[in-house]
Amino acid sequence: MLFLLPAGIFYGMRDLKNFKKLIDSPKRVVITTHYKPDADALGSSLGLAEFLRKKKHNVSVITPSDYPDFLSWMKGNDKVINYEANGNQEKSAKLIEKADIIFCLDFNNLSRINSLGEKVQAASAIKVLIDHHLEPDNFADYEFWSTEASATSELVYDMIVALGEKDLIDVKIAENLYAGIMTDTGQFKHPNTNRNVHIITAELMEIGADVSKVGKLIYDNNSIDRLKFTGFALSKRLTVLPEYNTAYFVISKRDLAKFNSKTGDTEGLVNYALSLKGVIFACLISERNDGVRLSLRSKGKFPVNKFAKENFDGGGHRNAAGGTSDLNLENTVEKFIGLLPKYKHLLIKNFKKEIKI
Numbered sequence: 001m002l003f004l005l006p007a008g009i010f011y012g013m014r015d016l017k018n019f020k021k022l023i024d025s026p027k028r029v030v031i032t033t034h035y036k037p038d039a040d041a042l043g044s045s046l047g048l049a050e051f052l053r054k055k056k057h058n059v060s061v062i063t064p065s066d067y068p069d070f071l072s073w074m075k076g077n078d079k080v081i082n083y084e085a086n087g088n089q090e091k092s093a094k095l096i097e098k099a100d101i102i103f104c105l106d107f108n109n110l111s112r113i114n115s116l117g118e119k120v121q122a123a124s125a126i127k128v129l130i131d132h133h134l135e136p137d138n139f140a141d142y143e144f145w146s147t148e149a150s151a152t153s154e155l156v157y158d159m160i161v162a163l164g165e166k167d168l169i170d171v172k173i174a175e176n177l178y179a180g181i182m183t184d185t186g187q188f189k190h191p192n193t194n195r196n197v198h199i200i201t202a203e204l205m206e207i208g209a210d211v212s213k214v215g216k217l218i219y220d221n222n223s224i225d226r227l228k229f230t231g232f233a234l235s236k237r238l239t240v241l242p243e244y245n246t247a248y249f250v251i252s253k254r255d256l257a258k259f260n261s262k263t264g265d266t267e268g269l270v271n272y273a274l275s276l277k278g279v280i281f282a283c284l285i286s287e288r289n290d291g292v293r294l295s296l297r298s299k300g301k302f303p304v305n306k307f308a309k310e311n312f313d314g315g316g317h318r319n320a321a322g323g324t325s326d327l328n329l330e331n332t333v334e335k336f337i338g339l340l341p342k343y344k345h346l347l348i349k350n351f352k353k354e355i356k357i
Helices: 016-023 039-054 088-098 116-122 152-162 171-184 195-207 211-219 224-236 253-258 269-274 304-311 329-355
Strands: 002-004 010-012 028-033 058-063 101-105 126-131 142-145 238-241 246-251 281-288 291-298 320-325
Touching: 028 039, 028 088, 039 058, 039 101, 039 152, 039 171, 058 088, 088 116, 126 152, 142 152, 152 171, 152 195, 171 195, 171 211, 195 211, 224 238, 224 253, 224 269, 238 269, 246 269, 246 329, 253 281, 269 281, 269 291, 281 329, 291 304, 291 329, 304 320, 304 329, 320 329
Parallel strands: 028 058, 028 101, 101 126, 126 142, 246 281
Antiparallel strands: 002 010, 238 246, 281 291, 291 320
């Protein structure tokens, strides 16, 4: 069914009343999110977890992997189960098997949580999807989904409000959700920064969220290795292709090892390339132990989600997407560059629109 949320935006969920009845009595709950969670994935998951704990549910948050250390301040972080950590696979499997409800946040396909996906799929639990990415798989019993939302954290907030339980959102929950909204809107610079975003941000501040503190914890909390790595990447690993209004980084495993890189140290790097004058398409190509990954960003209407889906088994949003490559680093770079002529007309067209603003 469709129902109208306070900010005036329609979201779909099948039978909100039944969902409310479902969560009004204590259950065994598992919340999971995508591999290498970012601030929105973790903030929405931990915000929802704290809300459900207030309703006396037994809640476990399971992440498919580790996540950046600069997110460790979030309320509930100390209870997170990292599936990849030693001894947690069996524990996670048992929690999923015994769960009454499994919430899947900030991803739309069970393949995004790797081997956890098979366990979630096989579980008898009622499954709830909360997400804002395109083309979700129909694996959930309840869907709280909209591509109009800037972040999954926005959807979690709207869902709690629609359930009539805004009073359960305390300062810590508000700060977790604010972190997700702030980062997924690029500090309120991306085109997804709509009216609802500002309304919710104001309401989170009214609850007591310290937005200055949250911003500093995420953006002003760098290690010296990360800063040196960023300088190295900018001076040695950035390539600009003016004829395609494109810029890209190529980062090898050796580069990452040289600067003792940790999870999250490359986050935001691609935005430096996008910030260049004349660039509307940016890419970070990084070599990892599990393969080569691409992080894609764009300005205007150049659809990096389609680029990722068509060429690198990926997807995401129009201006922010990701993909993977089964080729080695060198061949992936060659493939990426070789694709640009195919998109040249669209890139130039969108660049001309951008400079008219």
